[in-house]
Amino acid sequence: MIVDGNTTADDVKMFLKSKEGAFAEGKSVALVVKKGALTYDGKPAYFSAGTMSRERAIELIADKMDGSVFVSTTGKASRELFEIREKHGKSHKTDFLTVGSMGHASSIALQLATELPERRVVLIDGDGAVVMHMGSLLVAAETAPKNLIHFAINNGVHDSVGGMPTPAKQKSLSDIAAACGYGRVFKAENEDELSKLLDKLSAEDSEALTFVEVITTRGARKDLGRPTLTAKENIDNFTAFLRE
Ligand SMILES: Cc1ncc(C[n+]2csc(CCOP(=O)(O)OP(=O)(O)O)c2C)c(N)n1
Structure with missing residues (x-):
């Protein structure tokens, strides 16, 4: 029907x-x-205390954590990371874009960090994705690779699929990560805080598994495109980069 x-x-x-x-x-x-067949008159309760966009947060992370291995979560975060690389004339080979399997970026990044102790692994996660596989926080904390930095972009919504609120709204993901046993936990509520924290994190040899909750606004650029490389090309380039 x-x-x-x-x-x-x-x-x-x-x-x-x-x-x-x-x-x-x-x-x-x-x-x-069909698209547009369903309507909803209710008003969802939004939380977004942020002033910085997700794209700006990812741009700062990509820039200041240059030289790391990147894993990004399903949805617009990965599309933004792809376009940021294009904008900055950087290669995509450092980035594994998690297509489709929302919530699994954290497990992919955890395994990479465990297998590659000499490299810093940067995970760009979403609040909906963290909620979807929250058990992964406990597994990561137990494994505790100190070369993994887990950024959770908290915009309070499933922005990539229409902006429905997530259960993470008004909850502190950083408190949850701390309770799960992450060695170090930070929260950045605006661009200035994120920028300063990134300066500190990029300059040090991390001694502990690190979690950074980044509070951002909802929404994305209207003209945000999609990766021009296929998922197969992404993984081929990424694995070749890891072997370098
Ligand atoms: C297992 C699974 N469920 C649902 C989806 C559809 N989906 C893709 S992105 C997304 C929302 C992700 O939300 P969040 O992690 O908060 O990131 P945001 O979109 O807000 O950046 C959903 C539901 C999917 N790709 N995989």
Whole structure:
């Protein structure tokens, strides 16, 4: 069934009723929902105390942590990192963009940091992604590679897919990371704080697994594009870079 702006709740109910036989036989039934078919009159409660955009935060992290191995989370964060590299004339080979598997960037970065103790691994995560696989925080804290810096961009929403609030709104991810056992935890609420913290982190040899919660605004540039390299090209270039 195709659901569009003219479909009523009764149409859907009747359709599902007509498929009871198929359900009883264990068959699959599909409802395809057209863009714009669903509306919502309620007002979500947003939290965003931030003044800096996610893209600016990622630009600062990419710039000041230059020379690191990067892993970025699913969605617009990875698209922004890709465009930042283009803008700065930098190679994409240092960056693993986690396509599709939201929440897994942290486990990918953890394993990389464990396997590559001589390299600094920078993880750019999202609050929705942290919430989705929060157990990974405990695993990371137990493994505790001191060459991993876990940045969690907290805009309070699933920005990449329409901006629905995440359960992380008004919760402190940095407090949660500390409670999970991360060795060092920071929170940057604006560009100045992030910039100063990055200067400190980039200049030192880290002694502990580090978590940085970065508070940002919601939303992205209207003209944000998509990576022009395929996921296969990304992984091929990235693995070649790791072997260098
Ligand atoms: C397992 C899985 N569930 C859902 C999605 C769809 N999805 C892609 S990005 C995203 C939102 C990510 O939210 P957050 O981590 O807060 O980052 P933001 O988009 O706010 O930068 C969702 C739900 C997905 N790719 N994979």
